[in-house]
Amino acid sequence: MTINELEGQAQRFYQALAAGDRAVLDELLHPQFVGTTTRGLPLNLGGVYQGPEQMRRHFWGTLARHYQARAEIEQIVRVAEDQLQVVGVYTGHGIKSGTPLDARFVHLLRFRGGRLLALEQITDSGAWQAALTPVATLDVQVEEGIALIQLDRASANNGINAQMARELLEVARRCAADPSLRVVVLQGKGKSFTVGGDIDFLSSVEADALPAMLGDMTTHYHEALRIFNRLPVPVIAAVQGVAAGGGLGLMYCADLVLAAQDCRFALGFSALGLSMDGANSWFLPRLVGARRAAELYFENRVLSAQEALEWGLVNRVVPVDQLKPEAMACARRLAQGAATGFAQARQLLRQSWDKSLSEQLEAETDALCRSAAKPEVQQALKAFGAKRAQR
Template sequence: MSDRTVLEIADGLARLRLTRPDRRNAIDMAMAGGIAERMDQLVAATDGGDVRAVLIEAEGPAFTVGGDVDHLAGQLDRLSAELDDMITRFHGALARLAELPVPVVTAARGAVAGGGLGLFWCADLAIAGDDLRIATGFARLALSGDGGSSWHLPRLVGLRRAQELLLGGRVLDAAEALDWGLVTRVVPADELATHALAVARELVEGPTYAFGRMKRLLRESGGNTYREQLEAERAAIVDCGATSDGREGLAAFAERRSPRFTGR
């Protein structure tokens, strides 16, 4: 198991932490493999009902600068093969993260760059410190990009702004990222960890099954016609109505009290 990541699961909350602060959490082969292994563990724990929300964090003043350029520069004689191996592992992990049927909160401060942006794009709630800096950085390296930016950015900010970030290499600060809709909220950097943990713990107490169906509806909406999406919504809400949480939510509302969800 890689020492570049830590996964802790307790009381329904999974906390995945990047732990390579001396390299600003740059992603090399070991970290890509570590994230993939942690995601396997996380999927298993979620399937088993032990996880009702996920919080992704990082040690140090930078969330991640993306790919470890020094590592890649040492692999120039086999660069394509190294990129293939690293990104195959990393993208597999991102796909599993995006498909988790529980809410994902990402807390990021400092640099969020390159392929590491994928861990930010997959968040259902992206919480940023006020020292955040977002940069794709691929053009400067003559690389086309990874981490799902070419999929997420047109959906989050539109084609023109996506082109500016990827081809133009524009760097956004926290206020700009909030204005562009790339982050959910901005908080003081020294309050980020506490704030994000509180948000994640609140989600743990929420209607987990309904959250999962909401996520799926949003994820699949881009490929559906309007009629198909209406049918997907009908099927999802009917399924939610068959859950104990669905019944509890309606009963609590009618009785003017706070609901007590179990995640079932």
């Protein structure tokens, strides 16, 4: 075979692997095919596979169940009459972990009669193992009743991947179950709050698997938002850099939003041909009005921090270096407040959008009575009356 013919067969082989095209693989693989893979690969994948069926079922099949991965070819060199050396990188991620895969490889392909007779693989087994290991995407610290929840994927601008969606739900449930909690602070590490969905992660998902992946991610993420929105304690969002896409949902769950002067707000969905998630379609029309919500989506409008303040998306704008200190100072002030009153007021404010005036007036009466039954409220009333009498 000529070098062009060999390279053509090699390209067909890698394309068929990426597409899971069994018909093409059956055509390309020699009946006496032998695959030799790197010792030390996780899932007991390293070793020798005799025949196309064994390689397909026990090696490539196992890979497909645990990874979204593809081989990206960088160089093909003819090393013998019917042999090619292929150099490249495996990219993708662990399916359950969401951890990126970045593993260099060298393949030696040997052909006979135009069909692939043998494949010898050398790859970074450690990188394959690492892709199976979930990487913590949140840094959570609870001190004196204040939970500081920081998105911790600064290298990806805190893009939300499958792992972060699951961890946000777990943390939201922990907050809801902690009776000692007084305030929650949401923040992003690094330069940005969050860019929303991690495009690099999502673009690595095979096309036919993308809808299911998005469905799984948004199910976890939306449940996290629902819980944060219903917490009986004040929530503060400290926002810097970029706040975009579905990540805006974390802002919507907050009662107070502090924005750094460098902040930029955008949806970004329309540029990708996507609709919305992160409760944007519910919160935005209520916060900024239907016309402005449509403008943000259809025109892919980007707001500055000052514009976000004018539109009612944030409470105040602060210098970049004062964002976290200001947010934590606010959290400490709120942590000293009346827990029962805050819980009742937060519920009233959050539910008011769905209630009629009569329903809301009745809810206010019920909440006020529940608050008044607390000893600390009665003590506060007496103390206030005593101060007024002294004037």
